[in-house]
Amino acid sequence: MKRCYLFFFLLVEFSTYSYSQEKIECDRPDQTETPSLVPAGCFQFESGFYYAHENKDEKGFVYPSNLLKYGIRDIAEIRVEIENTSSLVREEDGRHLVHGISPINFGMKLKICDERKTVPKISVILKMSLPILASEKLKEDYPTPQIRFTFQHTLSSKFSFSYNLGGLWDGQQQKLFGLYTITSGYSITEDVCCYLELYGFVAKKQDHRFDGGFCYTPRKNIMLDISAGVSIDRKQPAWFTGLGISFRLPN
Numbered sequence: 001m002k003r004c005y006l007f008f009f010l011l012v013e014f015s016t017y018s019y020s021q022e023k024i025e026c027d028r029p030d031q032t033e034t035p036s037l038v039p040a041g042c043f044q045f046e047s048g049f050y051y052a053h054e055n056k057d058e059k060g061f062v063y064p065s066n067l068l069k070y071g072i073r074d075i076a077e078i079r080v081e082i083e084n085t086s087s088l089v090r091e092e093d094g095r096h097l098v099h100g101i102s103p104i105n106f107g108m109k110l111k112i113c114d115e116r117k118t119v120p121k122i123s124v125i126l127k128m129s130l131p132i133l134a135s136e137k138l139k140e141d142y143p144t145p146q147i148r149f150t151f152q153h154t155l156s157s158k159f160s161f162s163y164n165l166g167g168l169w170d171g172q173q174q175k176l177f178g179l180y181t182i183t184s185g186y187s188i189t190e191d192v193c194c195y196l197e198l199y200g201f202v203a204k205k206q207d208h209r210f211d212g213g214f215c216y217t218p219r220k221n222i223m224l225d226i227s228a229g230v231s232i233d234r235k236q237p238a239w240f241t242g243l244g245i246s247f248r249l250p251n
Helices: 002-015
Strands: 043-055 058-072 076-093 092-099 107-114 121-130 146-152 159-169 174-185 192-202 208-217 220-230 239-249
Touching: 058 239, 076 121
Parallel strands: none
Antiparallel strands: 043 058, 043 239, 058 076, 076 092, 076 107, 107 121, 121 146, 146 159, 159 174, 174 192, 192 208, 208 220, 220 239
């Protein structure tokens, strides 16, 4: 408990040194990655906890999912993703728990262009997971490269429209999956916003999902979020929920 109190004390202290008028922009909690970059020379930490109910025999936990980002010269950011996961599966011989760190992802986001008139703000994310950097039970056979183009339109002072297009390789069978996301965001107040999103993975076997959530920025460099969603292409839809916290540290 002392460590928890120390963490939140430091977080509040850092928040008092918000160094600019730029409000924090995060890649969570939705699946649509923002084209915005972390300001040059700044560090950003995005963390979340998830619960996924796939069916009555399979449940998954992520506690936590961490994304660490560092801005470089206003044209790029480097990124590291680390997830601590648990899967509980019920089989004929009983329940089995698989716990550990998933393959760590390394990558970067590169700026392509700023938004102007009908042209959206665009960036591209390149990343790859390394099979050896994972817990023994969660290691994959192959690296999993991914490319994702991110787009964002500002429709008004209240509404925004964003979408992603890309592809990734499966780490077990080396199969290519297409991915897409479509998100509409609305600012309820200056500090509270909400979103609705449709996203999916396209291959021989498809998976399409719908989710939504709320974000709250008590300070310009801190964001809290909560989200939930369901699978929309199953007879017995899976559902999932999560919450998170993100903060950005000044120079």
